[in-house]
Amino acid sequence: MKRRILLVDDEVAVLLTLKAVLEISGFDVDTATSAREGKSRLRHREYEMVITDMRMEDEHAGADVIAAAKEAPYNPAIALLTAFPVDDESLTTMGADKMLVKPMHTRILLQQLEALFARHTAAKEKAAAKTPVKSAAKKSAAVVKKSATAPAKKTAPVKSVAKKIAPAKAVAKKAAPAKAAVKRSAPAKVAKKAAPAKAAKKAPAKK
Structure with a gap:
């Protein structure tokens, strides 16, 4: 599958020359002659590389294209293509990975683009390899969080059982005096029953 490149430059002669060189070298190339057109293409198609001029409709047009490319999912x-080189700090601030200085020999241009492709692909693969580790760490953290809160949920029924036991204890306390009353009244009844028996024994003695 051909790698797709977006070329953005307001100099039509440069744009068409670069397009021809890259297509002969096996790339699929789209072009735009302004930052506005370039940003529109970035929204509607996916590209493996974006090469943009710096000064087009205004001095910051190239920076606008780079910013839009950085936001693309x-x-x-x-790559920044310019006849006015900038220092490395400015290049990094803008977000470009490589600076290509006009004019450039075709062979050197292709070598630099291939090197940029290789470096960028390696960086993307490295970032993708780290992503599953992060997601696994998040999952394990969630499991630990759940296990930490689990005992609190299980102890909740114990409280409700304690509440049920409390009334039972109160009933037991109320029942205790009743048992004591039964014990106290039991000898009295026996004494009353025994009294007539004594009287019956005394009666025959008089005869």
Whole structure:
């Protein structure tokens, strides 16, 4: 499958020359002659690389294209094509991965683009390899969190059982005096029953 490149430059002669060179070298190339057109293409197609001029409709047009490419979810490699070189700090601040200085020999241009492709692909693969580790760490953290809160949920029924036991104890306390009353009244009844028996024994003695 051909790698797709977006070329953004307001100099039509440069744009068409680069397009021809890259297509002969096996790339699929789209072009745009302004930052506005370039940003529109970035929204509607996916590209492995974006190459943009710096000064087009205004001095910051190239920076606008780079910013739009950085926000693209497919994460393309980005090269700044310019006749006015900038320092490395400015290049990094803009978000470009590589600076290509006009004019450039075709062979050197292709070598630099291939090197940029290789470096950017390796960085994407490295980032993708780290992603499952992060998601696994999040899952394990969630499991630990659940296990930490689980005992609190299990102890809740114990409280309700304690509440049920409390009334039972109260009933037991109320029942205790009743048992004591039964014990106290039992000898009295026996004494009353025994009294007539004594009287019956005394009666025959008089005869």
